[in-house]
Amino acid sequence: xxxxxxxxxxxxxxxSNPVPTSITGSLANxxxxxxxxxxxxxxxxxxxxxxxxxxxVRHIVLFVKTDQTCTILTSRKNRxxxxxxxxxxxxxxxxxxxxxxxFTSAAPPVSLLGYxxxxxxxxIGAVPTVVAQLYVQLLGL
Amino acid sequence: MNDLFEKxxxxxxxxxxxxxxxxxxxxxxxxxxxxxxxxxxxxVSESPTYEALSGNHTFLWGDPPQSLTYNATQLGYxxxxxxxxxxxxx
Numbered sequence: 364x365x366x367x368x369x370x371x372x373x374x375x376x377x378x379s380n381p382v383p384t385s386i387t388g389s390l391a392n393x394x395x396x397x398x399x400x401x402x403x404x405x406x407x408x409x410x411x412x413x414x415x416x417x418x419x420v421r422h423i424v425l426f427v428k429t430d431q432t433c434t435i436l437t438s439r440k441n442r443x444x445x446x447x448x449x450x451x452x453x454x455x456x457x458x459x460x461x462x463x464x465x466f467t468s469a470a471p472p473v474s475l476l477g478y479x480x481x482x483x484x485x486x487i488g489a490v491p492t493v494v495a496q497l498y499v500q501l502l503g504l
Numbered sequence: 505m506n507d508l509f510e511k512x513x514x515x516x517x518x519x520x521x522x523x524x525x526x527x528x529x530x531x532x533x534x535x536x537x538x539x540x541x542x543x544x545x546x547x548v549s550e551s552p553t554y555e556a557l558s559g560n561h562t563f564l565w566g567d568p569p570q571s572l573t574y575n576a577t578q579l580g581y582x583x584x585x586x587x588x589x590x591x592x593x594x
Binding site for chain 1: 522525530531532533534535536537540541543544565566572574578579580581584
């Protein structure tokens with residue numbers, strides 16, 4: 364299965380942070396999420412909806428396009444729908460303009476995401492964003 | 505400000521420690537943490553009226569912290585305050 368990248372992010376992805384361009388497996392092994400927030404108030408966070416059954420996730424790749432400094436957050440729930448940990452910081456390294464981030468952690472992503480997770484863009488600028496887009500690719504390999 | 509938070513809660517605009525600013529199709533939400541909200545608007549916490557919230561606010565923001573003065577429109581909150589005003593929250 365080919366990983367389909369948003370047009371806005373393709374160039375950055377290929378140029379600075381190469382990742383596998385194809386994987387094999389079921390649909391559950393390759394899930395792309397797209398958040399387009401445009402205006403996010405100062406200090407506010409745009410969250411996507413909860414995504415369930417994420418036990419298979421092994422890699423997270425983030426594609427961020429924003430005009431304000433932002434961080435990327437995730438909240439998680441366990442199988443009992445208890446929100447065990449909120450607002451885990453996935454990326455914060457000067458995410459302005461077009462940024463591509465491959466999330467790395469000593470712990471496997473599945474331990475961060477739990478059973479359910481939602482991803483968000485947090486505008487840490489003092490003025491609203493004009494552009495705020497986040498593409499999250501969850502890979503099972 | 506606790507009275508405002510209580511009213512937001514009664515209007516289903518609170519999720520834990522977060523104020524729900526907007527709900528979108530597909531389950532997306534825009535929220536702001538109460539503590540962050542207080543950084544911007546805590547200067548009127550004694551009387552968070554529509555007029556007071558809409559005005560200028562001086563706060564410390566950034567790393568290192570800088571003293572900034574912005575109004576609600578510049579911060580991106582005026583539209584939400586307008587909605588709260590229509591709902592009778594403020």
